[in-house]
Amino acid sequence: MIILQTLPAVAIGLFTRWFHRVGLIAGWAAGMVVGFWTLWTIPQVLVTADGPQTIREHFGGSAFKLSELGLDTTYTIYAGFVAVIVNLLVAAIVTAVVRRTGTPDGADATSHDDYVADRGDEDVRDLDLTPPAATATE
Numbered sequence: 001m002i003i004l005q006t007l008p009a010v011a012i013g014l015f016t017r018w019f020h021r022v023g024l025i026a027g028w029a030a031g032m033v034v035g036f037w038t039l040w041t042i043p044q045v046l047v048t049a050d051g052p053q054t055i056r057e058h059f060g061g062s063a064f065k066l067s068e069l070g071l072d073t074t075y076t077i078y079a080g081f082v083a084v085i086v087n088l089l090v091a092a093i094v095t096a097v098v099r100r101t102g103t104p105d106g107a108d109a110t111s112h113d114d115y116v117a118d119r120g121d122e123d124v125r126d127l128d129l130t131p132p133a134a135t136a137t138e
Helices: 003-015 021-040 079-101
Strands: 044-048 051-056 063-065 076-078
Touching (some): 003 021
């Protein structure tokens, strides 16, 4: 769930410039809060001959009950998916609001040289690919 919350900021943020950095950070924070809340609501249940028994009240799995959202269903969904949907919604809404207020995107300080490395550049060196000497263990 935690790693999934980086998807909008890292993956989508790298491939499109539509999202504002403030929106991506707000989305990440909202996704983390919702993700931990969903995980917190999931008990660990052990099914015995006497019926189901709750072993642990919180953080018992990743199958979030949709009935926790007020839906009349017995279906469950991966808790991280709920959190990433909230993450994307918050990122999009905050991006729209921030752009509407005229907040600048910030300067992109990357240059062409940050993305390429060629043999002969002063910061490029060959890797030593020779295997380490075998030691005899007798």
